[in-house]
Amino acid sequence: MNYSEGILSTDGIDKNFKLMVLEVVKQVEDTQKALENSDPHLISQIDARDDYIDNLKSIIENKCFYSNLHHDMDKKAMDLVRSVNIISNNLERIADLAVNIVSQIDHLPGKDELCRYEYKKFFELVLSGMELINKSLEHRDISRALKICQSEFNLDALFASNFNKVIADLRSGEDPQRLVTLLFILNYLERMGDSLLNIGEAIIFAVIGEKMKIHDFEALEDSIEAYHLEGSVADMAIESYWGTRSGCRISRVQKKSRAEGESQVIFKEGRVAKLEKERDSINLWSEVKPGLPPKVFSFQKNGKSASILLEFLDGLTFQQILMTGNSLLANEAFSKIKATLLEIWTATRKDKPTHPGYMKQCMDRAEDIYKVHPEFHFPRLQIGSIETASFSELAQKAVHLEKDLNAPFSVLIHGDFNIDNIIYNDEEKSIRFIDLYRSKPQDYIQDVSVFMISNFRQPVFVPKIRSRLNDILMDFYFFSRAFAEKSGDETFHARLILGLIRSFLTSTRFELNKEFAWEMHLRAVYLLEKFIEHRGKPWKEFRFSPSALIY
Known part of the structure; x- marks a missing residue:
């Protein structure tokens, strides 16, 4: 279902949202131009547009809040409204970071200094992520949402590479003020990636109905694939257990159109050592008294975290x-x-x-x-x-x-x-x-x-x-x-x-x-x-x- 046909169109949230995305894209594009030509008029436009974007964010936030009060919404509609609110907050952060970048222009000697540090690549990654936002949310497209999230990881890697270049230049005796200014600019661009990650995760939330960090989502995806559960994560109904003190994320997963008798599973994601210990303990209990612990369907490790898919126990x-x-x-x-x-x-x-x-x-x-x-x-x-x-x-x-x-x-x-x-x-x-x-x-x-x-x-x-x-x-x-x-x-x-x-x-x-x-x-x-x-x-x-x- 197109989001402009539902609850968002009732209060005009969809129009405000699309407009905000366009304005923030324009803000980022103009920031790149301002860095390249130091045009005072363009910098003034960026400052003025930031106020407009702030107002748009406030309008969307108010409409999202009042739509919850004035309409009898089901959970799916409420999740969509919450997602839009999260996205608009992060779009505003990106716009604010753009203002922070242009505030550093007076401290830069010239454009040539920027070219040595791949600044254009930063802007390309930010803008390519932002271009996916409207379609990803409108079509509940998880693949596009994941690409938005990937922008953060690409920006992190790019920043790390350029950070090392700046440190090397500082050690070689180059102008510290210039290099510190460059580092601020690159850091602001990298932080735009943090907001893009939040935006991508908010879209995933609108699709699956549960707030999940990207590593949780990927772990769940891997676990479902390893278990050979038919369908993708988007086809699953996910219910989190928020009251747990275990330190792990715990969710019940089942097909949205589950037939009677079709299996449900428990998904747990957390620290490797803890989940390895649980897996080993379950295996030990299964030897002592089969059927007393839940069955282990899959176990996946990913760096410092791991995930385990367990039998859901009725009762x-x-x-x-x-x-x-x-x-x-x-x-x-x-x-x-x-x-x-x-x-x-x-x-x-x-x-x-x-x-x-x-x-x-x-x-x-x-x-x-x-x-x-x-x-x-x-x-x-x-x-x-x-x-x-x-x-x-x-x-x-x-x-x-x-x-x-x-x-x-x-x-x-x-x-x-x-x-x-x-x-x-x-x-x-x-x-x-x-x-x-x-x-x-x-x-x-x-x-x-x-x-x-x-x-x-x-x-x-x-x-x-x-x-x-x-x-x-x-x-x-x-x-x-x-x-x-x-x-x-x-x-x-x-x-x-x-x-x-x-x-x-x-x-x-x-x-x-x-x-x-x-x-x-x-x-x-x-x-x-x-x-x-x-x-x-x-x-x-x-x-x-x-x-x-x-x-």
């Missing part, structure tokens, strides 16, 4: 189930979770002591905790003869005491066993694990403590749901304790309290409700003091009441 996360109020479903899923863990722990047990280092994990994240909640970094206090240690002192004491506290055996752990990383399919009565990049052989208490606190930290205060969360937490405690007793794990409570302290404290990084975060912090401090009180006594004799975990 609900255990967190979603607990929040729905369906007790029967919650109980079924919870029973399946416990049975699965018991099977995994038994099958992967290695009778070799391991040191989890819960307090060290906690201290490694202390700086991040204090950035969000500086009030947690309280000092030593004294009231009369009663003294309380600072939090840092308490933590350091626990770190020292933990050095001699090992788990008697290891099992394969999830590593981030939150209730939103467990999926239950009610139709198949099956449990699946996701987000497995932290998996390794380690103390099962790590998964136990993370699971328990991921129930506690839910910011839900409706009595019925809160009661269910408390019941699940306590049930899981007794389940884990029974496994410890059967396995001859005599230091279960001592390690569990450290795992809970770690999970309480590190969870506060993501909790901006000060009152609730303070609740978690105080419970961590209470458990920390209970642990330290036991120093000098055998850890197998240590016990604590789990009532501190009830909210």
Whole structure:
């Protein structure tokens, strides 16, 4: 569909937009002419046109905003309007950079100086990218949008080459003022490429309905090709998961015209090391219990980043189930979770002591905790003869005491066993694990403590749901304790309290409700003091009441 036939034409946005593109192209062309002949009248025209372009940008911005308010638009139309707004902002930046370039003309001795540094090639690349904007957006043409994005990479390479020439000339003793002026001009031209990249990505957004950086888009394209999924990225419906804390971009991908039963996939893009670890962990879990992790369909590396295409798992996360109020479903899923863990722990047990280092994990994240909640970094206090240690002192004491506290055996752990990383399919009565990049052989208490606190930290205060969360937490405690007793794990409570302290404290990084975060912090401090009180006594004799975990 031609964009002039839809929402953009209703408010006249299309005409303003096309006019703005033409004016900015003219601005760049006149800037090149001004550099070549230093015409004062032309420079004055460039300054005047910049004000006109600013006004056009404001008009487009206002119309885009009010079109959202005044029209009942579907997502596709809203994406187009947002795209136009992003493009107009970047066009204005290009026009501003043109003004910056002509402001340097008085500092240049002559045109011959410019010719040595391929300035014409810079202008060619900028203008060739801009010439594609209208048609690319009008026809939702991703191939043209990618060419616009490519302008940025070509300009970067050209700038790097000419930057080295300037540095070499500076070292040879040539006029520094002239060379610095040239460097400013070339840098302004290179920065036009940054805006062209933003424009190209905005057009891609208008086509696929999700904001993606060019490297994300290319990674998705490569992954789809490697998986032999029919169609191009433009044929796919892409839904991003914005709430993730994993540091990766995560999206669900499926055909826009997907037939019933046709596959959906999960696309993840992020750091190579992290995604390689997740791929390897999935392979390990598949050997231990096939069908528990998602399948890996493709894995692609591109420099420092990588992408992975995973099986989309039908069902609900255990967190979603607990929040729905369906007790029967919650109980079924919870029973399946416990049975699965018991099977995994038994099958992967290695009778070799391991040191989890819960307090060290906690201290490694202390700086991040204090950035969000500086009030947690309280000092030593004294009231009369009663003294309380600072939090840092308490933590350091626990770190020292933990050095001699090992788990008697290891099992394969999830590593981030939150209730939103467990999926239950009610139709198949099956449990699946996701987000497995932290998996390794380690103390099962790590998964136990993370699971328990991921129930506690839910910011839900409706009595019925809160009661269910408390019941699940306590049930899981007794389940884990029974496994410890059967396995001859005599230091279960001592390690569990450290795992809970770690999970309480590190969870506060993501909790901006000060009152609730303070609740978690105080419970961590209470458990920390209970642990330290036991120093000098055998850890197998240590016990604590789990009532501190009830909210």
